Amino acid sequence: MESxxxxxxxxxxxxxxxxTIAKGVERELxxxxxxxxxxxxDVVRTNLSKGLGFSREDRDTxxxxxxxxxxxxxxxxxxxxIAAISPYRAARDEIRRMTQNFIEVYINAPLEVCEARDVKGxxxxxxxxxxxxxxxxxxxxxxxxxxxIVCYTSEESVExxxxxxxxxxxxxxxxxxxxxxEYSI
Ligand code: ADP
Numbered sequence: 272m273e274s275x276x277x278x279x280x281x282x283x284x285x286x287x288x289x290x291t292i293a294k295g296v297e298r299e300l301x302x303x304x305x306x307x308x309x310x311x312x313d314v315v316r317t318n319l320s321k322g323l324g325f326s327r328e329d330r331d332t333x334x335x336x337x338x339x340x341x342x343x344x345x346x347x348x349x350x351x352x353i354a355a356i357s358p359y360r361a362a363r364d365e366i367r368r369m370t371q372n373f374i375e376v377y378i379n380a381p382l383e384v385c386e387a388r389d390v391k392g393x394x395x396x397x398x399x400x401x402x403x404x405x406x407x408x409x410x411x412x413x414x415x416x417x418x419x420i421v422c423y424t425s426e427e428s429v430e431x432x433x434x435x436x437x438x439x440x441x442x443x444x445x446x447x448x449x450x451x452x453e454y455s456i
Contacts, residue, residue, distance in 0.1 A: 274305035274446045276345035278338075278370055279436070282357045282415060283378030284407045285393060286385035288424040288432065289354035292378060295433035300440075301352055303447055308344050310337055312355030325404045331362050338366035345372060350446070358406045360413040372445070376436060377418035382407045384425040 279296065281289040293309055302309045312333075316323065319336055323329040334357050341351040357363050367373045385407065386394040396404035404410040420439050422432040439445045 274300065274303070274307075274348065274350055274443070275372065276306075276348040277350055277372035277440075277445050278341045278345045279350060279352045279374050279376060279403075279440070280341075280366065281354045281359070281378050282363060282418075284380065284382060284412055284445065285356060286384045286388045286390045287378040288382040288422065288429070289356075289378045291429055292376075292424075292432050292436065293352045293354040294392070295429065296374065296436050297352055298432060299449075301445060303449060305446055307352065308349050308351045310341060310353045312337070312357075313352075314326075315355070318402070325424045328361070328378060328424075330359065334359075334362040334366065338369065341366070342370050345370060353356045356406050356412070358410065358412045360415070365418060374419045374440070374443075375415055376420040376422065377415045378422050378424060378432075379414075380424045412455070414441070435450075 281293055283289050289295065290311055297307050298311050315337055316333065317429065320333045323333050337353055337355060341353055344351040361373065367375065389395055393402055393405065396402040397408040406412050420436055424432055424437060441448055
């Protein structure tokens, strides 16, 4: 069985673990010979969405662009993994409506935990007023109401979170089971 195309949409606060889990899932899927492409919000903002800011309008445009590309990929059999804060519910739901196979993964960690991790030093800058409209601080994050998968990254290990996502894709028959290593004597 080959993989079926789908959009695996990881949403959550900055520092919640989207990139880490996305990369892990990508690695697991490649091991199963799936076609996979990763669209990371930070990377997209340096090319496809270069020049866009963090106003509501710009954030929506960014998400629409990512959704457009993800849709092209997924309808051609690729597992398109998206790692983007995508804070607005309406924008995420818009992508869900326009596409066939959309799996929403809520990468859930309390703000305090994300802020303590401060992977990119942005929370400190936001608290100091050096970054404006930062999600979770002075811009809203609208939690998914019906996420297909939820990873609680303050309670799970990285490997547990990755395994949870992969297991669900397997259960839904999007991806083949992990090939068994055969030993011969
Ligand atoms: P984001 O892409 O959401 O901004 P990152 O993936 O860059 O977040 O950073 C998340 C941080 O949280 C990493 O340092 C990672 O090692 C840590 N972490 C701890 N537990 C988990 C988990 N279960 N899943 C993902 N990341 C985790």
